[in-house]
């Protein structure tokens with residue numbers, strides 16, 4: 001949070017004011033901008049999905065048989081694209097997050113200005129475009145579909161009934177990015193596109209679920225907010241289960257241990273969900289089914305990466 005003596009760059013928050021704690025003068029020494037700004041930008045980029053998506057796509061490039069330098073360019077393109085999506089998301093949402101009192105959001109909390117976040121987002125995008133096109137015109141275009149989907153989500157689609165579409169289209173474009181960048185520019189396998197799109201929709205549901213009440217208070221009415229927490233919890237297992245149904249039997253070759261683990265997890269998640277739904281419990285949100293769904297999605301991601309050699 002900003003020290004209380006600096007005015008907030010977005011104006012005063014309308015969230016209920018909390019009394020400023022008495023802090024000794026020595027402890028109030030401001031953190032130098034050279035430390036504060038990079039640290040705040042690192043938090044504002046949505047580090048978890050940024051790292052996860054970069055590692056996933058780079059791993060896909062490795063198992064698809066791309067050379068070391070190729071994989072490095074793929075990683076740099078995806079990282080810069082994700083940074084641009086993450087920073088623009090926090091910059092666009094800053095006023096709404098400030099009204100909602102989101103102290104966890106670096107731009108809304110004033111740890112970094114919206115202007116700095118916008119400059120960082122546009123700079124990352126300016127690097128991402130040539131890095132994507134170095135992978136080939138078609139492959140680069142496929143990756144830029146993913147990045148454009150992220151920006152479209154941030155700039156307004158997230159508050160509409162179509163909020164899942166940028167995730168489906170964006171993640172579905174990722175196998176095309178890898179396949180079209182391979183020698184001969186083959187099109188991606190349909191099952192890889194379908195599974196990646198389903199995993200994207202699953203990621204959207206899982207990301208939105210914990211914040212549904214907060215989002216509704218802030219006026220964000222995307223798909224998950226319209227369905228509501230109970231409906232989203234019931235829907236959540238479907239995309240990873242459908243992705244498993246594509247990734248285990250459809251690609252050529254035996255499904256292997258990973259495939260059997262994924263199927264066992266789907267069966268376990270479905271049975272666990274049914275048992276949890278039928279049990280009376282004091283806990284409003286049993287964690288077991290959610291953890292099982294995340295485990296299925298993780299197994300699907302591993303399956304997709306393991307099938308990298310046949311996505312083209």
Ligand SMILES: CC(C)=CCC/C(C)=C/CC/C(C)=C/COP(=O)(O)OP(=O)(O)O
Pocket residue numbers: 046049050053085086089093146149150153154158166167170171207211
């Ligand atoms: C759409 C797309 C192709 C995304 C690419 C992958 C991805 C998850 C990037 C992280 C940035 C992001 C859009 C987070 C969700 O924002 P939010 O505003 O819904 O939630 P939050 O900011 O409160 O986490």
